[in-house]
Amino acid sequence: MKVNGIPTRTIWSVDHGQAIGIIDQTKLPFEFKKETLRDWRQVREAIATMKVRGAPLIGIAAAWAMVLAIRDNAQDDLIHEVRSELIATRPTAVNLQWAVDHLVKKVMPLPAKDRLPVAYREAEEMTQANVLANRAIGTHGAKIIAELYAKKREPVNILTHCNAGWLATVDYGTALSAVYIAFEQGIPLHVWVDETRPREQGLLTAWELAGVGIPHTVIADNAGGHLMQHREVDAVIVGADRITAIGDVANKVGTYLKALAAKDMDVPFYVAAPSSTIDWTIQDGKHGIEIENRSGDELRFIRGLDKKGHLADIRLMDAQTNVENPAFDVTPARLVTGIITERGVCAPEFLTRLFPEGARKHAR
Ligand code: MRU
Numbered sequence: 594m595k596v597n598g599i600p601t602r603t604i605w606s607v608d609h610g611q612a613i614g615i616i617d618q619t620k621l622p623f624e625f626k627k628e629t630l631r632d633w634r635q636v637r638e639a640i641a642t643m644k645v646r647g648a649p650l651i652g653i654a655a656a657w658a659m660v661l662a663i664r665d666n667a668q669d670d671l672i673h674e675v676r677s678e679l680i681a682t683r684p685t686a687v688n689l690q691w692a693v694d695h696l697v698k699k700v701m702p703l704p705a706k707d708r709l710p711v712a713y714r715e716a717e718e719m720t721q722a723n724v725l726a727n728r729a730i731g732t733h734g735a736k737i738i739a740e741l742y743a744k745k746r747e748p749v750n751i752l753t754h755c756n757a758g759w760l761a762t763v764d765y766g767t768a769l770s771a772v773y774i775a776f777e778q779g780i781p782l783h784v785w786v787d788e789t790r791p792r793e794q795g796l797l798t799a800w801e802l803a804g805v806g807i808p809h810t811v812i813a814d815n816a817g818g819h820l821m822q823h824r825e826v827d828a829v830i831v832g833a834d835r836i837t838a839i840g841d842v843a844n845k846v847g848t849y850l851k852a853l854a855a856k857d858m859d860v861p862f863y864v865a866a867p868s869s870t871i872d873w874t875i876q877d878g879k880h881g882i883e884i885e886n887r888s889g890d891e892l893r894f895i896r897g898l899d900k901k902g903h904l905a906d907i908r909l910m911d912a913q914t915n916v917e918n919p920a921f922d923v924t925p926a927r928l929v930t931g932i933i934t935e936r937g938v939c940a941p942e943f944l945t946r947l948f949p950e951g952a953r954k955h956a957r
Contacts, residue, residue: 594759594764594765594773596804596805597804600764601759601764601765602763602764603615603616603645603650603759603760603762603763603764604645604650604653604654604657604720604763606657606713606716606717606720607629609713610657610660610661610664610709610713610716611631611664612629612630612631612661613629613630613636613654613657613661614627614628614629614630615627615628615630615639615644615645615654616628616645616760617639617644618643618644618645618646618760618797619642619643619644619896620904621760621796621797621800622796622797622799622800623898623904624904628644630661631661632661632665633658633659633661633662633665633675633679636654636655636657636658636661637658637678637679637682639654640654640655640658640679640682640683640689641682641683643792646756646760646761646794647756647757647760647761647762647832648686648687648688648689648761648832648833648834648835648866648870649688649723649727649761649762649763649767649867649869649870650760650761650762650763651682651683651686651688651689652686652688652689652691652692652693652719652723652869653692653716653719653720653723653763655679655680655682655689655692655693656692656693656695656696656715656716656719656720657716657720658675658679659672659675659676659679659693659696659697659712659716660696660709660712660713660716662675663700663708663709663712664709667700667705667706667708667709668705669701669705672697672700672701672708676693676694676697679693680693683885684883684885685834685835685843685882685883685884685885685920685921686834686835686870687834687835687869687870687871687872688834688867688869688870691869692719692869695715695719696712696715696716696719699711699712699715700712700715720763723762723763723764723867723869724762724763724764724765725935726867726868726869726935727762727763727764727765727766727767727770727867727935728764728765728770728774729935729936730765730767730770730771730865730866730867730933730934730935731765731766731770731771731773731774732774733771733933733934733935733937733938734768734770734771734772734774734775734830734863734865734933734938735771735774735775735777735778735780736938737771737828737830737861737863737931737933737938738751738771738772738775738780738782738828739775739778739780741827741828742780742781742782745827747781748781748782748783748808749775749780749781749782749783749827749828750782750783750784750785750825750826750827750828751772751782751783751784751785751826751827751828751829751830752784752785752787752817752820752821752826752828752829752830752851753768753769753772753784753785753786753787753798753829753830753831754787754789754795754814754817754829754831754844754845754847754848754851755787755789755794755795755798755831755832755844755845755847755848756769756789756794756795756797756798756801757769757798757831757832757865758770758797758798758801758802759801760797760801761832766801766832767832767833767865767866767867767933768830768831768832768863768864768865769798769801769802770865771830771865771933772784772802772807772830773805773807776805776807782807782808783808783809783810784798784802784807784808784809784810785809785810785812785816785817785820785825785826786798786799786802786809786810786811786812787812787813787814787816787817787847787851788811788812788813788814789814789845789847790814790892791891791892791895791918792891793895793896794845795811796811799811814847817829817850817851817854818850818851818854821854821855821857821858821860822854822858824858826855826858826860827860827861828860828861828862828863829851829852829855829860829861829862829863830863830864830865830933831844831845831848831851831862831863831864831865832844832864832865832866833864833865833866833870834870834921835870835871835872835875835878835882836864836866836870836871836872836878836932836941836944837871837872837875837876837877837878837881837882837926838871838872838873838874838875838876838944838945838951838952838955839876839877839926839941839942839944840926840929840932840940840941840942840944841875841876841877841878841879841882841923841924841925841926841941842864842878842923842924842926842929842932842941843878843882843884843921843922843923843924844864844921844922844924845920845921845922846919846920846921846922847922848921848922848924849922849923849924849928852924852928852929853928855928856928861930861931862924862928862929862930863929863930863931863932863933863938864924864929864931864932864933865932865933865934866932866933866934867934867935868934868935868936868948868951871944871948871951873951873952873954873955874955878923878924878925879923879925882921882923884919884920884921884922884923885919885920885921886917886918886919886920887918887919887920888918889915889916889917889918891918892909892910892916892918893908893909893910893911893912893914893916894906894907894908894909895907895909926941926942929941932944934947934948936948
């Protein structure tokens, strides 16, 4: 995608894999700052501190971290150590583990001296594949939005939570890819953007939508239920960090409450994600998915511009206040209308029909 002629790429290889370029997302929406990471440890740090974030993007970033690590030392021990360290940074999004394991599986059978070019090629391929998958997700999702418009003949109101846009992926996004493609096709729409405390990923969504001129309104995280009761939402579309084989969905904390309100008000609730987000080894998401617990400081402080226009963390409560900060929650499959993947849209219980190879692997 392009915004004002500038490609919407979140990650790129520098000097043929000698380093990678990223956008420091902790500075958005106030400052657009690119950064070059030259070492796998810098990439690990960028993932842990959420300079790069979003399930598909952290997977690709981790794959490039493996390339940088193998460049420095392609021995088995080092590869296993880096793999574990990367996977530990963010435990909920399965894309990270998927990408690292995919790359490790390709290089391990080779002698150490032959590993780097293969690792590089695999990382390149995964990067490109993510763009294609997201574009396909957008095309399938846009059909849903077009159908809603055909019934209503007025702008379609979509509610989204967190940021599942191009910033969360290599390009296009997942949930927002559907919005972008529907908008490209001329379907009138408007997006309700959940603020998404405590990391305010909704502001990234608003920033993305503003960039292409899509009408949107930021709302407090608790406003969605009220809007649904008053028929102001035609569909909820969110991304995912991990989907189980039966369609339970882990996504940014607060998603579950939106799904409950949507069920109560008969509002369709869609989840958009590439197949790399499906964890075929798990059925029951509530018990099987590890939920990342992040620092309480994310609640104790809020980031914004101070009076002088400098980025600053403003304290909201004193250091003694007890806080709990689970970053994700699990929405059970029974609340999900459909999962939008690169292969098409299906009810959660039919995921295995859409991806029989995934299901087969799981059965083994
Ligand atoms: O903690 P983040 O910002 O990495 O989490 C991202 C999300 O949970 C998004 O909602 C998203 O749906 C997954 S990425 C497309």
